[in-house]
Amino acid sequence: MAGEKDPTLLYEPKFVDTREFPEYPTINVRVQGFDFVPLEKFQAFIDRTARRFNFEVVDSYAVASQTHRALTYKPHSTVVEAEMDFAVYDRVVRLRAVPAPRLALFTQLLHTHLPVGVTLTVKEHEKADEDYRYIPDGLLKQKQEELKALDDPNVRRNLGWE
Amino acid sequence: MAVMSKWDIVASVILSRAPIVAPQMQEVERRFQTLQLEEEAEKSLLNDYELKSKNDQKMLERRAALEREGKELSELDEQIGLTNAVREDEWARAAQRFENQYKFSQIPQISDLRSVERQMDRKLVLIVKQTFGQKGYKSPWILPQIQHRSGETLRQTAERCIGEVSKNDLNFTIAGNAPIAVHSQKYPAPIQKKTAQNTSDFAVSHEHVADFQWVTPDEFRSTVNDKRYKAAVSCALSE
Amino acid sequence: MNTLTNLTSRLCVTASTSYRAFHQTIPSASSVFMKRQKKIDPEVAKQREARRRKRLEKEIRQMQKHSKKPKPMDEMTLDVKSAKNIGERRRPPTELSIDQIDERAVAMKDYTRSRNALQKLDDAWIRSALAAQNKALKELKAISPELYEEAVKPATGNLPLTIQGPSLTPPIKKYESPDGDYVDTTRQWS
Numbered sequence: 001m002a003g004e005k006d007p008t009l010l011y012e013p014k015f016v017d018t019r020e021f022p023e024y025p026t027i028n029v030r031v032q033g034f035d036f037v038p039l040e041k042f043q044a045f046i047d048r049t050a051r052r053f054n055f056e057v058v059d060s061y062a063v064a065s066q067t068h069r070a071l072t073y074k075p076h077s078t079v080v081e082a083e084m085d086f087a088v089y090d091r092v093v094r095l096r097a098v099p100a101p102r103l104a105l106f107t108q109l110l111h112t113h114l115p116v117g118v119t120l121t122v123k124e125h126e127k128a129d130e131d132y133r134y135i136p137d138g139l140l141k142q143k144q145e146e147l148k149a150l151d152d153p154n155v156r157r158n159l160g161w162e
Numbered sequence: 163m164a165v166m167s168k169w170d171i172v173a174s175v176i177l178s179r180a181p182i183v184a185p186q187m188q189e190v191e192r193r194f195q196t197l198q199l200e201e202e203a204e205k206s207l208l209n210d211y212e213l214k215s216k217n218d219q220k221m222l223e224r225r226a227a228l229e230r231e232g233k234e235l236s237e238l239d240e241q242i243g244l245t246n247a248v249r250e251d252e253w254a255r256a257a258q259r260f261e262n263q264y265k266f267s268q269i270p271q272i273s274d275l276r277s278v279e280r281q282m283d284r285k286l287v288l289i290v291k292q293t294f295g296q297k298g299y300k301s302p303w304i305l306p307q308i309q310h311r312s313g314e315t316l317r318q319t320a321e322r323c324i325g326e327v328s329k330n331d332l333n334f335t336i337a338g339n340a341p342i343a344v345h346s347q348k349y350p351a352p353i354q355k356k357t358a359q360n361t362s363d364f365a366v367s368h369e370h371v372a373d374f375q376w377v378t379p380d381e382f383r384s385t386v387n388d389k390r391y392k393a394a395v396s397c398a399l400s401e
Numbered sequence: 402m403n404t405l406t407n408l409t410s411r412l413c414v415t416a417s418t419s420y421r422a423f424h425q426t427i428p429s430a431s432s433v434f435m436k437r438q439k440k441i442d443p444e445v446a447k448q449r450e451a452r453r454r455k456r457l458e459k460e461i462r463q464m465q466k467h468s469k470k471p472k473p474m475d476e477m478t479l480d481v482k483s484a485k486n487i488g489e490r491r492r493p494p495t496e497l498s499i500d501q502i503d504e505r506a507v508a509m510k511d512y513t514r515s516r517n518a519l520q521k522l523d524d525a526w527i528r529s530a531l532a533a534q535n536k537a538l539k540e541l542k543a544i545s546p547e548l549y550e551e552a553v554k555p556a557t558g559n560l561p562l563t564i565q566g567p568s569l570t571p572p573i574k575k576y577e578s579p580d581g582d583y584v585d586t587t588r589q590w591s
Binding site for chain 1: 473
């Protein structure tokens with residue numbers, strides 16, 4: 001009973017679900033390394049490849065690096081012999097509409113092209129990943145908590161509202 | 163949920179080891195890289211270290227001039243301190259010491275086809291001669307395979323396959339749930355394949371496996387005979 | 402008489418200030434340990450609650466507009482300290498011979514061509530891999546729909562998946578690492 005004769009289709013169009021396979025909702029592909037030039041090249045490659053797989057690229061962004069200091073001590077003491085600062089740079093490509101069976105093929109291709117000294121992490125997107133990009137806003141958080149507290153029966157009683 | 167069909171499902175596993183060491187650059191890449199680095203150096207600004215080197219140079223020239231005139235040098239020496247040239251010498255010596263101790267720029271050449279550490283700059287794939295539980299039988303070189311049992315998912319079959327082929331605990335991951343290719347045969351019927359990666363010492367269980375090799379994709383093509391079989395898995399063998 | 406009115410009026414003032422002072426403590430009243438307030442008329446309470454919620458929501462909205470500052474990325478910001486003596490940092494200009502310029506151009510062309518060829522190989526790989534997988538899944542569906550259902554499910558157990566890129570030199574067996582430490586110096590935001 002498909003087509004124009006279907007009375008349910010008279011006023012509303014039919015939305016056909018074209019998805020062939022179950023999908024991952026959102027996938028984050030994160031690359032980390034000591035040098036950001038190859039990292040950014042590879043980020044571009046991930047983006048390009050994802051489009052060729054017909055995944056939807058939602059976002060492609062940089063995150064602040066993590067910095068470390070490596071110290072070496074003189075033998076049998078804690079006198080610093082040498083120290084070195086280095087940064088682990090961080091780039092993320094966020095994908096949507098990733099059909100489940102295709103992800104393995106996609107990661108296989110990325111693995112084949114992974115540059116020297118780059119770590120690739122593929123994970124499902126969480127809110128924490130988004131929050132990590134920004135400076136946490138203490139004042140905002142406080143206000144939000146205050147608003148939430150208004151629902152708490154204890155607080156309400158103390159305010160004399162109940 | 164017995165599979166009622168004239169086909170038997172056989173899962174076979176592509177157990178691959180990724181390159182440990184990056185392969186050598188090709189001539190085109192190397193030439194482009196050297197020229198690109200030159201160009202970048204020309205267009206760049208001096209960094210702090212290079213500024214100090216330049217400064218050191220000047221100071222040393224002044225010191226030489228003063229020495230010729232026979233003047234007091236101790237104050238200037240204090241100013242100069244540790245020059246970059248001295249530090250570079252020190253670093254070079256330390257690097258040489260490390261190289262002598264560990265020889266880490268040499269890639270060990272292992273000729274044993276059974277070693278998972280051979281050909282570090284290539285991708286390796288495990289191929290086996292299986293017995294399928296029959297004494298005296300040896301299959302041709304194939305990817306490890308196992309018959310699917312009813313009630314299992316294909317992924318579980320693949321895990322069981324790796325479990326039976328290897329003796330020790332293997333650190334591996336199976337990529338996804340879905341097969342990556344199919345191959346039909348008169349008998350053993352369709353073969354479903356998955357990719358997996360592993361990195362660890364590898365020993366084979368002799369109960370199911372008569373012989374095994376870790377081969378590069380090129381060697382795979384020359385060792386395995388069946389053309390259609392090769393075509394079916396060719397995708398998994400790209401480097 | 403005069404003094405009395407004075408007195409009462411002053412009383413009045415003190416009363417009202419004390420009332421206001423009481424009123425002002427409310428913003429910090431969300432503390433659970435605060436002394437319980439007297440129960441107020443439900444109508445008034447409702448009104449106060451609505452007002453309070455509205456104010457907070459507005460504040461949050463305003464702050465959200467200006468919040469969301471990304472953490473600064475060192476590699477993308479100007480190095481102010483080094484920019485101060487930028488004049489000293491310039492290199493003497495290099496004169497390139499015609500041959501050198503040609504060599505660079507040729508190398509660039511060759512490299513681009515090789516990358517293009519690689520990309521074509523990749524595209525071919527993607528096409529054939531997708532085709533092979535489709536064929537495999539189709540046959541699997543024909544043989545066993547249950548297995549097919551399992552096979553196309555997302556493999557959540559696989560994620561997060563971490564892959565380490567190759568290194569330039571092989572791993573050293575029996576490496577004796579020097580004494581030392583790693584200190585995390587990443588800028589912290591409380």
